[in-house]
Amino acid sequence: MDNISREYLIKFLDKGKRINGRKFDELREIEVDYNVSKHAEGAARIKFGDTEVIVGVKLEVGEPFPDKPDEGTIIVGAEMLPLSSAEFEPGPPSVDSIELARVVDRAIRESKAIDFKKLCITKGEKVWMVLIDIYTINDDGNLQDASALATLAALKQVKIPRYDGKKVDYSEKTGKLPLLSMPVECSVVKIKDKLLSDPCFEEEKMMDARLTVGVTENNEICAMQKGGKKVLTIEDVNEMIEISLKNSEKLRKLLK
Amino acid sequence: MVTATNAYNKRMDGRNFDELREIEAKVGVVKSADGSAMFKIGDTIAIAAVRGPRDLYPRFMQNPKGGILRCSYNMMSFSVDERIRPGPSRRSREITLVTENALMPAVDLSEFPNSVVDVFIEIVQADAGTRCAGICAASLALADAGIPMRDLVCAVSVGKVGGKILVDLNKYEEDYEDGSSDMPVAFLPRRNEISLLQLDGGMKKEEILNALELAKKSCVEILEVQRNALMGKYKNG
Numbered sequence: 179m180d181n182i183s184r185e186y187l188i189k190f191l192d193k194g195k196r197i198n199g200r201k202f203d204e205l206r207e208i209e210v211d212y213n214v215s216k217h218a219e220g221a222a223r224i225k226f227g228d229t230e231v232i233v234g235v236k237l238e239v240g241e242p243f244p245d246k247p248d249e250g251t252i253i254v255g256a257e258m259l260p261l262s263s264a265e266f267e268p269g270p271p272s273v274d275s276i277e278l279a280r281v282v283d284r285a286i287r288e289s290k291a292i293d294f295k296k297l298c299i300t301k302g303e304k305v306w307m308v309l310i311d312i313y314t315i316n317d318d319g320n321l322q323d324a325s326a327l328a329t330l331a332a333l334k335q336v337k338i339p340r341y342d343g344k345k346v347d348y349s350e351k352t353g354k355l356p357l358l359s360m361p362v363e364c365s366v367v368k369i370k371d372k373l374l375s376d377p378c379f380e381e382e383k384m385m386d387a388r389l390t391v392g393v394t395e396n397n398e399i400c401a402m403q404k405g406g407k408k409v410l411t412i413e414d415v416n417e418m419i420e421i422s423l424k425n426s427e428k429l430r431k432l433l434k
Numbered sequence: 435m436v437t438a439t440n441a442y443n444k445r446m447d448g449r450n451f452d453e454l455r456e457i458e459a460k461v462g463v464v465k466s467a468d469g470s471a472m473f474k475i476g477d478t479i480a481i482a483a484v485r486g487p488r489d490l491y492p493r494f495m496q497n498p499k500g501g502i503l504r505c506s507y508n509m510m511s512f513s514v515d516e517r518i519r520p521g522p523s524r525r526s527r528e529i530t531l532v533t534e535n536a537l538m539p540a541v542d543l544s545e546f547p548n549s550v551v552d553v554f555i556e557i558v559q560a561d562a563g564t565r566c567a568g569i570c571a572a573s574l575a576l577a578d579a580g581i582p583m584r585d586l587v588c589a590v591s592v593g594k595v596g597g598k599i600l601v602d603l604n605k606y607e608e609d610y611e612d613g614s615s616d617m618p619v620a621f622l623p624r625r626n627e628i629s630l631l632q633l634d635g636g637m638k639k640e641e642i643l644n645a646l647e648l649a650k651k652s653c654v655e656i657l658e659v660q661r662n663a664l665m666g667k668y669k670n671g
Contacts, residue, residue, distance in 0.1 A: 273531050276524050288615075288635045389631065399642060402617070402633035407538045409627035412646050419639050 184384045191372045198227075198378050203421050205376045210331055210432050217348070220335030220355070224328040226376060228318035230262075233310060233328035235336050239299065239346060240307040250297020250305040254283040256312040256325065263317035279312060281363070281403045282326050285392030286310075289361035289400035291333070296356055299341065306338065308355070319378040322390050323429070326363035331433050333357060361400050362429040364422035365390040368410060373417055375425055389418045393426035442596025442610065447476075451600040454590070454652055459570070459663035461578040469579025471663065473571035476604055477561035482571035483554045484579040487543070490550035501543030504550050505534040507568055509557040529565045536569050536589065536620040536630035542582040551581060562605045563591045566618050569630065574660055578667070586660050588653035589620035589630055592645040594637050599645050601652045617642070619649040623657045626650055 190197050200206070206227035214221035218234040242249060256279035258266040266272075271279075286292065297306040310332070312325045337351035367377040367385035374381055377388075386408035392401030399419065404410065410418075445451065455476030464470035467483035474480075490496045507529045511518045522530075533555065543551060553575065555568040566589035573587035593600065594615040595607045608616055615635025622629055628646075637645070 271524075273527050276527050277531060280524065280528050284634055288633075392633075394636070398636040398638060399633065400636050402631055402642075404532070404628070404631035405535065407535055409539045409622060409629050410631065411627060412643070412650070415628065415631065415646065416639075416643060419642065423639065 183380065187380060187384050188370055191369060196374060197380060202372060203375045203425070205425055205428060206378075208327075208429070208432055212331070212335055218332070219337060219339065220332045222328045222331035222335065223315075224324045224331065226318075226320055226324045227378070228316055229320055229324050230315040231321060231324045231328050232313045232315055233325065233332040234313075235332045236309045236311075237336070237339060237346075238307045238309060239304050239341060242298070242302065242305040246294070247302040248298045249294035250307060251294065252283065252286060252292060252308040252310060254279045254286070254310045254312070254329070256282070256314070258314050258317075258321075262314040266314070266317070277403070277405075278322055278325055281322060281390055281392075281401065282310075282312065282329050284401040284403070285326055285361040285363055286329065286333070289359040289392065289394045289398070291330070291357050291359045291361055293356055293358055308333075308336070317379060319380070319382040320365055320376050323363050323365050323376060326361070326392070327429055327432070330360060330362060334433060359400075360395045360430055360433075361392050362426050363390050363392045363401070364425045364429070366418040366421050367406070368408070368414060373414065373421065375421055389415065391419055391422035391426075393422055395430060397423055442598050442607075442612075445600070446606050447604060451598055452648055452651070454602045454655060455604065457656065457659045459574060459659050461574055461663050461667050467575070467579070469575045469577070469581070471571045471574035471578055473567050473574065475563060475567050475570075475602065477559060478563050478567045479557070479559040480564065480567040480571040481556050481558060482568065482575040484551060484572075484575045484581065485554070486551035486579075487546040487549040487581075488552075490548060496548040498547050499544070501546030501549040501551055503534060503538055503541060503543060503553065505530050505537065505553045505555065505572065507533050507555045507557075507565065509560060509564065513557045513560045529568075532630055532632065533565060533569055533572065537572055537576065537587055539627065539629045540573060540583050540585050540587045540622055541576060542584060545582065551576070551579075560605075562603050562608045563618070565630075566590050566620070569620050570656060570660065574663060577664055585622040585624040586657060587620050587629060588623055588656040588660065589618065590649055590652045590656060591616055591618045592649045592652070593617050593635065594641055594645070599641060599648060601648050617645055617649075619646065621650060621653040623653050
């Protein structure tokens with residue numbers, strides 16, 4: 179069955195078309211919604227066409243790592259909910275959900291989007307931990323870019339709750355979480371000799387290889403991850419980065 | 435952004451920017467395995483063993499069209515200063531995934547339906563670049579096991595440290611305070627195809643392309659060492 183669909187898909191690609199009617203470098207229509215949960219310190223729902231993810235951010239007081247006594251930290255987790263795809267099963271995190279979370283984490287961390295030093299409450303003792311949880315609601319491909327955008331959108335909303343040294347009062351907020359950069363991620367898949375932006379479910383299933391590129395507002399590339407079982411050439415990588423640089427601006431403009 | 439104080443003008447271990455650490459490779463290091471290899475680059479040591487093709491169970495995982503490649507990457511608890519808790523971590527599971535993807539294009543398992551080729555990678559001693567050393571060792575072990583291959587796989591980390599593009603970062607360079615970007619790359623050298631590409635850290639597009647060229651060049655050197663290791667096995671027999 180896989181082979182038939184792949185042939186069908188390639189027949190379209192050879193005519194310069196995608197099965198979803200988009201141009202090769204075209205993104206889907208994207209919706210951003212901030213009205214998710216009043217209990218989250220920040221949250222966002224992102225739709226890339228029919229793909230939908232929710233990201234919520236909670237803040238907790240925790241102990242810093244011994245080697246970074248004056249820095250807070252982030253923890254990114256991703257739940258690929260069985261409700262969002264016939265392919266996701268209940269149970270411990272799959273390797274795909276680990277990759278999804280780690281590649282989102284990589285762009286936030288490596289672009290230094292969060293000033294970890296600002297999250298220090300008492301050096302060596304107490305810091306804010308920023309707990310970012312990604313939940314997939316519907317998988318029509320490219321959960322990666324939707325999750326990264328939702329994470330940035332949610333982080334931009336975060337307000338830090340009041341902490342009196344003993345207890346966190348979540349009903350009172352003290353200020354915003356300062357962000358130092360705006361990393362978004364753009365994935366491009368290769369199928370045969372064609373490069374496609376923002377792949378839908380079928381394109382993702384049939385891809386030969388994928389490159390996810392994390393880009394900041396200065397067009398600096400802060401993260402990359404190659405996926406898929408086949409190879410890329412240096413020329414592919416060049417072109418995929420070029421497409422991602424262009425698309426990253428469009429994504430960033432969607433956030434307030 | 436790089437000023438005179440934080441520029442990395444000379445490498446801490448005296449290497450040139452395009453110079454690899456000393457490499458040692460040996461096949462047949464795990465006698466009971468179907469194929470095995472050790473790959474050492476600087477102070478990073480990886481061993482890999484291949485078992486298979488063998489029957490794949492549970493049966494529902496079998497593929498009647500060909501064998502599957504199953505990797506496992508693990509760091510031994512004492513391979514770094516601060517002990518690693520034994521067992522899989524999120525990091526090791528992600529590296530296992532990208533390692534599998536890096537090796538897959540090089541092997542042809544179409545002759546082995548319903549079977550599995552297991553590749554076990556263990557990092558004995560770590561000084562950065564462990565996933566790349568693991569891939570180099572694994573590709574040697576696969577060849578040593580006589581698995582049909584289109585090419586060897588050569589992997590090396592390139593990056594930007596204190597504003598300089600360089601190859602084969604050691605731990606000091608990976609943790610360089612004034613800015614370090616680490617980009618692990620694997621090539622199938624015959625046709626210069628990329629099967630692993632990751633990046634942690636900030637680089638411009640042109641810098642990434644320069645680093646890729648440097649990785650390509652360095653992989654030729656790694657290939658030479660791998661070839662010699664494979665040939666060495668038959669020299670004294």
